[in-house]
Amino acid sequence: xVDIPYEGIRSIPPAEVPDVELYHPxxxxxxxxxxxDAKVIAIQYSLTASAIGLVALVLSWLMRxxxxxxxxxxxxxxxxxxxxxxxxxxxxVIYLLTALFLGGFGNYLIPLMVGARDMVFPYVNMxxxxxxxxxxxxxxxxxxxxxxxxxxxxxxxxxQAILSGTPGQDWGIILMMSSLILFIIGFxxxxxxxxxxxxxxxxxxxxxxxxxxxxxxxxxxxxMALLAFPALFVASVMLLLDRLxxxxxxxxxxxxxxxxxxxxxxxxxxxxHLFWFFGHPEVYIVALPAFGIVSDLISTHARKNIFGYxxxxxxxxxxxxLSFVVWAHHMYVSGMFPQFGYFFATTTLxxxxxxxxxxxxxxxxxxxxxIHLTVPMLFALGFxxxxxxxxxxxxxxxxxxxxxxxxxxxFVVAHFHMVMGVAxxxxxxxxxxxxYPKVTGRMLNDALGKFHFWVTFLGAYLIFFPxxxxxxxxxxxxxxxxxxxxxxxxxxHSLNAFIxxxxxxxxxxQMVFLFNLAWSLFKGEASGGNPWRATTLEWQTPETPPxxxxxxxxxxxxxxxxxxxxxxxxxxxxxxxxxxxxxxxLIQGAAS
Amino acid sequence: xxxxxxxxxxxxxxxxxxxxxxxxxxxSDQRAFKNVSWGKAMMWIFLLSDTFIFSCFLLSYMTAxxxxxxxxxxxxxVFALNIGGNHxxxxxxxxxxxxxxxxxxxMAMAVNFGYRRDRVRTAILMLVTAAFGATFxxxxxxxxxxLIMEGVRPWGxxxxxxxxxxxxxxxxxxxxxHVTIGVIFLIAIARKVLRGDFDVERRGFFTSRKGxxxxxxxxxxxxxxxxxxxxxxxxxxxxx
Numbered sequence: 001x002v003d004i005p006y007e008g009i010r011s012i013p014p015a016e017v018p019d020v021e022l023y024h025p026x027x028x029x030x031x032x033x034x035x036x037d038a039k040v041i042a043i044q045y046s047l048t049a050s051a052i053g054l055v056a057l058v059l060s061w062l063m064r065x066x067x068x069x070x071x072x073x074x075x076x077x078x079x080x081x082x083x084x085x086x087x088x089x090x091x092x093v094i095y096l097l098t099a100l101f102l103g104g105f106g107n108y109l110i111p112l113m114v115g116a117r118d119m120v121f122p123y124v125n126m127x128x129x130x131x132x133x134x135x136x137x138x139x140x141x142x143x144x145x146x147x148x149x150x151x152x153x154x155x156x157x158x159x160q161a162i163l164s165g166t167p168g169q170d171w172g173i174i175l176m177m178s179s180l181i182l183f184i185i186g187f188x189x190x191x192x193x194x195x196x197x198x199x200x201x202x203x204x205x206x207x208x209x210x211x212x213x214x215x216x217x218x219x220x221x222x223x224m225a226l227l228a229f230p231a232l233f234v235a236s237v238m239l240l241l242d243r244l245x246x247x248x249x250x251x252x253x254x255x256x257x258x259x260x261x262x263x264x265x266x267x268x269x270x271x272x273h274l275f276w277f278f279g280h281p282e283v284y285i286v287a288l289p290a291f292g293i294v295s296d297l298i299s300t301h302a303r304k305n306i307f308g309y310x311x312x313x314x315x316x317x318x319x320x321x322l323s324f325v326v327w328a329h330h331m332y333v334s335g336m337f338p339q340f341g342y343f344f345a346t347t348t349l350x351x352x353x354x355x356x357x358x359x360x361x362x363x364x365x366x367x368x369x370x371i372h373l374t375v376p377m378l379f380a381l382g383f384x385x386x387x388x389x390x391x392x393x394x395x396x397x398x399x400x401x402x403x404x405x406x407x408x409x410x411f412v413v414a415h416f417h418m419v420m421g422v423a424x425x426x427x428x429x430x431x432x433x434x435x436y437p438k439v440t441g442r443m444l445n446d447a448l449g450k451f452h453f454w455v456t457f458l459g460a461y462l463i464f465f466p467x468x469x470x471x472x473x474x475x476x477x478x479x480x481x482x483x484x485x486x487x488x489x490x491x492x493h494s495l496n497a498f499i500x501x502x503x504x505x506x507x508x509x510q511m512v513f514l515f516n517l518a519w520s521l522f523k524g525e526a527s528g529g530n531p532w533r534a535t536t537l538e539w540q541t542p543e544t545p546p547x548x549x550x551x552x553x554x555x556x557x558x559x560x561x562x563x564x565x566x567x568x569x570x571x572x573x574x575x576x577x578x579x580x581x582x583x584x585x586l587i588q589g590a591a592s
Numbered sequence: 593x594x595x596x597x598x599x600x601x602x603x604x605x606x607x608x609x610x611x612x613x614x615x616x617x618x619x620s621d622q623r624a625f626k627n628v629s630w631g632k633a634m635m636w637i638f639l640l641s642d643t644f645i646f647s648c649f650l651l652s653y654m655t656a657x658x659x660x661x662x663x664x665x666x667x668x669x670v671f672a673l674n675i676g677g678n679h680x681x682x683x684x685x686x687x688x689x690x691x692x693x694x695x696x697x698x699m700a701m702a703v704n705f706g707y708r709r710d711r712v713r714t715a716i717l718m719l720v721t722a723a724f725g726a727t728f729x730x731x732x733x734x735x736x737x738x739l740i741m742e743g744v745r746p747w748g749x750x751x752x753x754x755x756x757x758x759x760x761x762x763x764x765x766x767x768x769x770h771v772t773i774g775v776i777f778l779i780a781i782a783r784k785v786l787r788g789d790f791d792v793e794r795r796g797f798f799t800s801r802k803g804x805x806x807x808x809x810x811x812x813x814x815x816x817x818x819x820x821x822x823x824x825x826x827x828x829x830x831x832x
Contacts, residue, residue, distance in 0.1 A: 016622045023800050120630040123799040188641060196634045199624040208619035226637065230644035234652060238762070246747035247758035249656060262747065265660050265754060270652055277648075 015204055015555075020117055022549050034130075036122035037548055038107045041129050043439070045103035048129075052136050053096035059088040061507055068500025070481035078480040079167040082151030085478055086168075087142075089154025090176070093282065094183060095136055097424055101289035102187070102225065103132060105431060106194050106218045108439070112538035113215045115203025115556045115578075117549045119193040128193070131186030138179040145171035153478060155279070158250035158271050162243040164257055177240040184229045184236075194222045203537075205558030209313070210577070212536045212562040213306065216313055217292020220320045221285045227324070228281035235274035242266070272334055276327035283420050284323040288316055290427035291358055294380045296562070297430055298362055300534045301377035302369030303573050305563035307361045315354035315361075322351045332400050333407045341400040348398035352391070359388060370566065370573070374532075375449035379430025382457045383423050390419025393468065408478070411471025414464045422460045429456070429513070436517075437531045441544050442524030448516045452509065459506030466495050533574050536562050540576050635810045639817045646821050649763050650828055656755040657832075665751035667830050670739070685830050688731045689822065692771075695724030696819045699812045706808035711785055714808060718782035721815065725775040732768050736761070760829070767825055770818045774811075781811055 025031035035041060063084050066076045076084075107125070111118050119125045142149035151167035152160060160166050162173055198211070198219040211219075238249040246262055250271040253264030299306045306312060328336060328344040362384055371377065393415040396402045406412060429452070436444050474487050482488055530539040542552040556578040564575040571585035608616050618624050625633060657664055668681040675683065702717035739760070746761050748754040784790065784803060793802040 016626070021801070121634065121799075188638070192634050192638055192641075195637055196630050200622075200628065200630050200633050202622050204622060207621050208624065226641040227644050230641060231648050233645055234648035237766075238652060241746065241758065241762060245758075247762075248747070248754055249652065249758060265656075265662060267655060267659050270655050274648060274652065 017201070019555065022117055023122055024548070034126060036118070036126045038111050038119045038122065038125060039439075039546065041125055042104050042107035044129050045099055045107060045132065048133055048136055049096050049099040049104060052091055052140065053100075055140070056088045056091035056096065057507055057510070059084040059091075061504055063088065064500040064503045066480065068497040079151055080148070081480045082153070082478070083149045083167050083172070086151050086154050086156075086176075087139075087149050091139070092421065093154065093286070094180070095139065097286045097420075097428075098187070098225070098282070099132060100428060101286060101424070102194065102218060102222055103129065103190055105214075105289060105293065105435075106222065107190070108435070109214055109538060110194055110197050110218060111201075112541065112546060112550055113212050113536055114198060114201065115206055115537050115551070115558060116197055116201045117551065117555070120196045120201050121193055124189045125193045128186050128188075128190030131182055131189065135179045135182035135186060138175055138182060142168065142172045142175045142179075145175065147171055150176050155272075155275060156239065157275075158239060158242065158266075158268050159252065159254060159263070162239065162251075163261070173243055174240065177236045177243075180236045181233060181240075184233045187225060187229060191222045191226050195219065195226065203555045203558060206537075206577075209310070210558060210561045212292075213295035213309070213312055213316070214289070214292040214536075216316050217288045217290070217295075220316050221288040224281045224288070224320050224323065225285045228278045228285065230278075231274045232278035235271055235278070238274075239271065269331075269334060269336055272331050272336075273328070276330045277324075279330060280327040281320075281323045284319055286420055286424050288320060290383065290424040291316060291319075293431045294383050294427050295358075295362065295365075296534075296536065297376050297380040297427075297434055298365050299563050299565060300434075300532050301374050301380070302366050302371045303565045304365055304369035305565055307364035307367075308357075309561065309563060311357055312361055315357045318354040319351060322347060322354070326351065329398055329403075332403050345398055345400050349395070352395070355391060359384065359391075374433075375444070375446060375453055376430040376434035376532075378450065378453045378457075379426045379433065382453065383426040383430065386418055386426060386457075386460065387423040390415060390423055394419060406471060408476055409471035410467050410475045410477055413477045414467035414471060417467075418460075418464050422464065426457070429453075432517075434532065435538075436520070437527030437544075438538060438541075439545055440521055440524070441527055442520050443527045443531060444520045444524060445516050448512055452513045452516065455506060455509040455512075459502055459509070462502045463499050463506065466499055470495060533572075535564055535574050535576050537577055540578050629806060631806065631810050632813070635813050639813065642817070646766075646824070649766060650824060653755075653759040653763060654828065656759060657753070660753040660755055662754075663752040665749060665753070665756050667832070670744075670751065671735070671830060682830060684731060684735055685826065688728055688735075689826055691724050691731070692728050692819050692822050695721045695728070696816055698724065699815045703809045703812045706785070706805045709791065709805060711788060711791065714805075715782045715786035718778050718785065718808070718811075722775045722778035722782065725771050725778065725815075729768055729771050729775070732764060736764075763825060763829065767818070767821060770821070774815050774818055777811060778815070781807055 023036045025035065025037075030036070032040065035044075062076060063081065065073050066081055107119070110116075147168050147170040149168050150156070150161065150172035152162075152173060156173070156176070162169065166173075168176075198215060202208075202211075238247075241247045242249055242251055242263070248263045248266035250268050251261070251263030251266040252268065254261055295306050295312060326344055326348045328340050329348045332341055332344075393411070397406060397412065397415055433444055433449055436442070470492055473489070473492055475482065475492055482493070527544070529541065529544040532539070537556055537558070538546070540556060541547075541550060557580075558577045559580055560575065560577055562577055564570075564577075566573045567575055569586055571587050575584055607613055620626075671685050672679055672681040673683050674680075698717050698721045702714050702721060705713040705717060739757075743750045744757045744760070746758045749757045785805075785808065788794075790803050790805045790807070793804075795802055
């Protein structure tokens with residue numbers, strides 16, 4: 001590798017690792033389809049995740065049609081409703097959000113932001129995508145098998161998940177488990193790459209404490225995923241054995257459709273422990289990349305350094321660690337030993353501390369900033385508000401005595417949609433508006449973007465705020481229809497219809513966004529290499545979109561942290577991470 | 593990636609004490625773990641993840657064993673063999689454990705010769721390791737056959753809790769799969785060593801990257817891990 005003179009700055013040591021030789025594609029197939037380039041893999045991940053995510057979006061419309069106007073639509077029956085719930089939840093949490101944040105944004109941004117040419121093992125990275133695609137195809141195939149997809153709810157609790165009477169008992173549940181196992185195998189191959197790239201393949205000068213918070217968020221989430229997915233893997237294998245071989249890991253002896261089942265002696269609680277040992281970290285696997293990305297969006301678009309960078313990093317790490325000791329707060333009504341509730345309620349509420357640190361630091365970053373209300377910034381602000389709202393209802397559900405009456409009501413549905421549905425999706429959308437110019441070289445249309453933001457943001461509140469109220473009334477979740485009850489007033493039904501109308505409107509308005517993505521690809525305004533005047537390395541690439549190997553002949557050298565915005569005395573209001581101190585233009589008369 | 597270069601420690605500024613020093617070392621420039629190659633780092637992190645998988649399997653088995661109301665079959669009796677008229681408890685498992693731990697010894701020797709770039713001895717020792725591994729899997733197949741002949745099934749057995757057969761086949765099966773994959777990779781890498789791929793830095797078929805003798809050590813990490821897991825399975829399943 002060419003030795004870059006770095007002006008006698010002692011803090012930038014020589015390269016510890018020789019430059020890598022990249023795999024150079026020889027044909028159209030290896031360039032665009034079986035590509036080993038992390039950027040192409042990222043786009044493949046994102047498109048696949050979005051495609052299956054659209055299926056889940058349509059499923060939510062069908063559910064809303066049924067909930068808002070029960071008895072009107074003859075093509076939705078009770079079994080299908082349960083199948084829609086299950087597939088909507090599973091797709092959104094795992095196949096959309098996890099894959100998009102880690103496989104999509106992780107693949108695109110990690111090598112660029114740490115100044116690497118590619119992931120450390122591009123071939124394994126490619127395999128990761130193809131196994132993920134296989135998992136998605138297996139999942140999608142359940143719509144076409146006899147009996148349809150499983151209707152066990154996205155938590156797949158045994159014993160009902162594998163007993164007759166639950167829709168999809170024939171094929172759906174088997175394929176769902178197989179798909180999850182494949183997803184975990186595929187994710188592990190990608191996840192190992194992301195972690196090793198961040199730890200061992202940074203460019204010169206890029207210490208961990210100079211990483212953009214986006215990389216910190218994705219990195220921590222990936223480490224968590226590598227430790228949490230094993231529990232889901234084991235639970236899936238055991239449930240598959242229970243279903244296929246007739247073992248009784250999770251199955252007590254019970255009467256199934258009037259006859260004593262062949263099962264006996266297993267523990268349904270064991271499944272719940274395994275599932276939530278994965279399931280709770282999963283919430284933060286989705287949230288931490290969002291935390292990281294939103295920090296960068298706010299800092300860039302408020303032209304101000306992130307407040308308390310070091311604390312932000314430690315808060316991410318602390319949330320990651322704590323999220324492994326809170327899982328049983330999902331199980332307060334499961335019949336586990338009741339006094340466990342004290343422990344898990346305490347740990348759950350402790351997580352509020354690092355989370356609050358992050359929220360305060362975002363607000364303090366905005367404080368007296370030069371705020372540009374660009375579309376990414378609007379989404380970032382929308383995220384902060386939504387996340388605080390969702391977090392506050394989390395305090396209700398984290399406390400045992402308040403949780404017990406609220407369990408299995410629409411309150412829970414409203415809470416988790418706010419905190420891990422709407423909030424991360426806000427960040428996903430903001431991040432797409434932010435990085436689209438780097439990926440394509442063109443800007444997204446601003447007017448359409450602002451329309452998209454306001455409809456999505458206001459719509460999300462019109463949908464999910466009334467849902468909290470329904471939950472407080474005691475309206476149960478997962479019910480096909482409410483029927484005649486005395487405790488649910490008739491106004492609740494009209495509220496349900498209102499929510500459905502808004503949900504369909506907001507859902508369809510996302511087509512504006514899809515149109516924007518497609519239209520701007522060809523007709524968007526040319527963006528140049530650094531339209532947001534941002535400091536991080538991905539905006540400093542010699543080409544836009546970045547070429548194969550990202551950096552041309554020489555890797556960048558990093559001289560500063562990622563947040564040198566509005567530095568006093570500097571002529572420009574941002575100083576890129578790879579700009580040497582002597583190259584920085586100063587305002588005339590300012591002391592260096 | 594190319595072989596790693598030792599960082600010159602004289603260059604770094606004054607070292608910090610205590611926790612701050614540890615954090616500073618981890619967060620240092622370019623690499624968190626100095627002198628650790630990408631492949632080795634990746635294998636360690638994979639093994640950490642795999643540890644969680646085996647831990648979940650073993651914890652689930654222990655939960656099932658402790659919560660069942662039906663008596664658990666006595667492993668000493670179930671895994672006993674009659675050899676020459678003598679009834680010897682756990683004899684096959686003892687031999688299997690001995691074979692697998694011996695294979696760790698030959699693997700360690702292969703790593704040693706690999707660093708000396710001793711092509712032939714490295715390859716032979718890897719093949720010996722693979723042979724031990726295959727022997728282990730073979731004996732496991734014998735044990736499975738014997739139990740199945742005696743009526744043990746995943747859903748039940750003649751002596752007690754049905755979770756006995758379920759846990760046994762699942763855990764030993766998952767571990768046996770690990771050993772089998774290890775044997776396949778041992779043979780593949782031994783072939784590369786013997787052919788001199790790492791001496792002439794021949795490029796890989798799929799990855800088009802150069803290989804290094806370090807892959808023997810990375811393979812060794814995996815192999816020792818699989819052995820270590822067996823020690824826990826042996827303790828928790830057969831000796832409990």
